[in-house]
Amino acid sequence: MERAAEESPNAQRGFRLQAPLVDSVSCYCKVDASLKTVVGARKFVPGSKICIQPDINPRAHKTKNSRRERNRVQAPLLPGLPDDLAIACLIRVPRVEHRKLRLVCKRWHRLLSGNFYYSLRKNLGIAEEWVYVMKRDRDGKISWHAFDPTYQVWQPLPPVPVEYSEARGFGCAVLSGCHLYLFGGETPLRGSTRRVVFYSARTNKWHPAPSMLRRRHCFGSCVIDNCLYVAGGECEGIQQALRSAEVYDPNRNRWSFITDMSTGMVPFIGVVYSGKWYLKGLGSHRQVMSEAYDPENNTWNPVNDGMVTSWRNPSTTMNGQLYSIDCRDGCKLRVYDEATDSWNKSIDSNLHLGSSRALEAAALIPLNGKLCIIRNNMSISLVDVSSPDKHVESNPHLWENVGGRGHFRTMVTNLLSSIAGRSGLKSHIVHCQVLQA
Amino acid sequence: MASSSSSSLSRVVVKSSDNNLFVVNKKVASQSQLLKQCIDNMEEKGTNDVILIPLSNVTSNILTLVLEYCEKHADFADDDNNNQELKQWDHEFLKKFDYATLNSLTMAADYMVTKSLLNLCCQFIADSIKDLTVQQIRQIFDIKNDFTPQEEADIKNENAWAFR
Structure with missing residues (x-):
């Protein structure tokens, strides 16, 4: 009986591969310890790659011989554990500690700056979302910080490239x-x-990217199917608002023009809703106008329905629903109802904060399945809009203030006040985004 | 998960690398996909003998721990996996081991394809890394700091520069 079980090491091995915890390029092949190099292996098995066991991913080593050679002499990631298991441990360390891990040794630094580590985290569903807030300080300079909603701490970031600092x-x-x-x-x-330019949350660095085809500022932009669209805006030296629009596909790494808008526009609000990009702005004669872009047919069409007429900034879509801020301080949200073509539904926190500039809700973004409201004083509220009970009286968890003053521990409060500026009056948020890593 | 085969067995014998034999209830053994696969293979062949499964990579003291885990989890197999009592037990179970034992247990869990134990061990190691300083991580895990002081300072200051 013992023999029978021993007879099928490949069955066992094959089975182990059916449920791998992580992908790994390390080789499990322990056929013969003397076959340490490709050259050594080729002596015995003509034409062999390093791994001579056929049921182990044969592509893993095809072009990575040099990496494998390096692994041979490298110290293990965690002494006492094979690297694939060490990686399985390291990917589970929360994102807030990643900066620390990068300081341990060179191999950890390389691992923690590479796509491999982060794609494993993503595939296992343990990648964490942080809010990135870009603001203009009182001196007119752009600064930015990241907020970790799990540990409720603000994180410093490498400054924006100098071309963008003002x-x-x-x-x-x-x-x-x-x-x-x-x-x-x-x-x-x-x-x-x-x-x-772009910043990668994986490398924590800024990198250059291909320039747009046209100079422009104060334009509209959106992302559909991981492609970046820009349209309209102004260009120095040109009196009229721009009609042109272009798209950037990161896979092709280049910009190309799409259909021009029907008229030039300087957009002040935009959103992607049911597959179309809605833009509302000022036309060349300072008139308010709205257009929608359909990426499938590459066409622009004017819109004048109930959605755009009482559409307010900031707004966003989540799970196919369109939301916008109803009260200036973001204490109330409105939901667009397509059936009646009106913004007649709302979610209310029943807690009006005030109408100063510091309390103004500057951004509305989806974060971990909730809607995240960020105010100019860097206070943050999370609204669980997918909850069936949308009344704050019966559902106290509907509206959660995570980054508000008074909700912080002392250390964070200090940081917060230095970020927001003592008065918080003149600094204001210009962009908010969510990045995963 | 009982096999419908007529020759289903209730017990298997598992042999550790240092040649100790462990008699294991099949339900307990099924917590390890490796053992389960062996049992299923044998049952397909329709044998009526007791199955002996040799584990050449696992010593008996580690195997004892894995089987202790499997036994506990087999008791809860029909329950909801998020059982609080079981989670508490898992934590207490791992807490008592030193780092070397934890490593051996992780490798044994990987070898025996006991996915929940493997995840548990990895998460436990990750959690212990989380609470340590850089110095402590290097000390406890015996990792050599191969940065030059300049390189280390550069990484510490990476948030001071936009492009580098």
Whole structure:
């Protein structure tokens, strides 16, 4: 009987591979300890790659011989554990500690700055979402910080590239879940720009990206199917608002023009709703106008329905529903009802905060399945809009203030006040996004 | 998960790398996908003998721990997996081990394809890393700091510069 079980090591092995905890390029092949190199293996098995066991992913080593050689001499990630298991442990460390892990040794630093580590976290569903808030301080400079909603702490970030440190009217969008793009805008010295840069939450660094085809600032932008669309806006030296629009596909790594809008527009609000991009703004003659772009047919059409007429900033879509802030301080949300073509539904916190500029709700974004409201004083509320009970009286967890003053521990309060500025009056939020890592 | 085969067995014998034999209830053994696969294979062949499964990678003291875990989880197998009592037990179970034992247990869980134990061990190690300082991590896990002081300072200051 013992023999029978021993006879099928490959069955066992094959089974182990059916339920792998992590992908790994390390080789489990222990056929012969003397076959340590490709050369050594080829002596015995002509034409072999390093791994000579056929049921182990044969592609894993095809072009990665050099990496494998490096692994041979490298110290293990966690001494006492094979690297694949060490990685299975390390990916479970919460994101708030990742900066610390990068400081341990070079291998940890490489692992914690690479796509492999983060795609494993994503695939296992343990990637964490942080809110990134970009604001203009009282001195006119752009600064930004990240908020970890799990541990409720603000995190420092590498400063925005110098071209953007005083820019106005630039766009900000997230592609691939972890790349935050800044594009276009104007600076006092250089005027309108075509420049594009992106920050990766994986590397914690800024990287250059291909420039847009046209210089512009104060334009509209959105992301549909992981492609970045920009449209309209202004360009220094041109009197009229721009009609042109373009799209950036990160997989092709280039910009291309799409159909022009029917008339030039400087958008002040935009949202993607039921597959279309709605934009509302000022036309060349300062008249308010709205258009919708259909990416499937590459067409623009004017819209004048109930959605755009009483549409307010900031707004967003989540799970197919369109939301916008109803009260200036974000104590109340409105929901668009397509059947009646009106914004007749609302969710109320029943707690009006005030109408100062510091308390103004600057952004509305989906975060971990909830709607996240961020105010100029950096206070944050989370609204559980998917909860069936939308009355705060019977459902106290509907409306949660996570980043508000008084809700913080002392250390965070200090940081908060230094971020928001003592008075918090003149600094205001320009962009908010969510990045996953 | 009982097999419909006529020759289903209630017990198997598992042999550790240092040649100790453990008699294991089939329900307990099924917590390990490796053992379960062996049992299923044998039952397909329709044998009536007691199955002996040799585990060449697991010593008897580690195997004892894995089987202790499997036994506890087999008791709760029909319950909801989020059972609070079981979670508490899991935590107490791992808490008493030193790092070397935890490593061996992790590898044994991986080898024996006991996914819940493997996840538990990995999460436990991750949680212990979480609460340590960089110095402590290097000390406890015996990791050499191969950064030059300049490199280390650069990484600490990575939030001071936009492009590098």
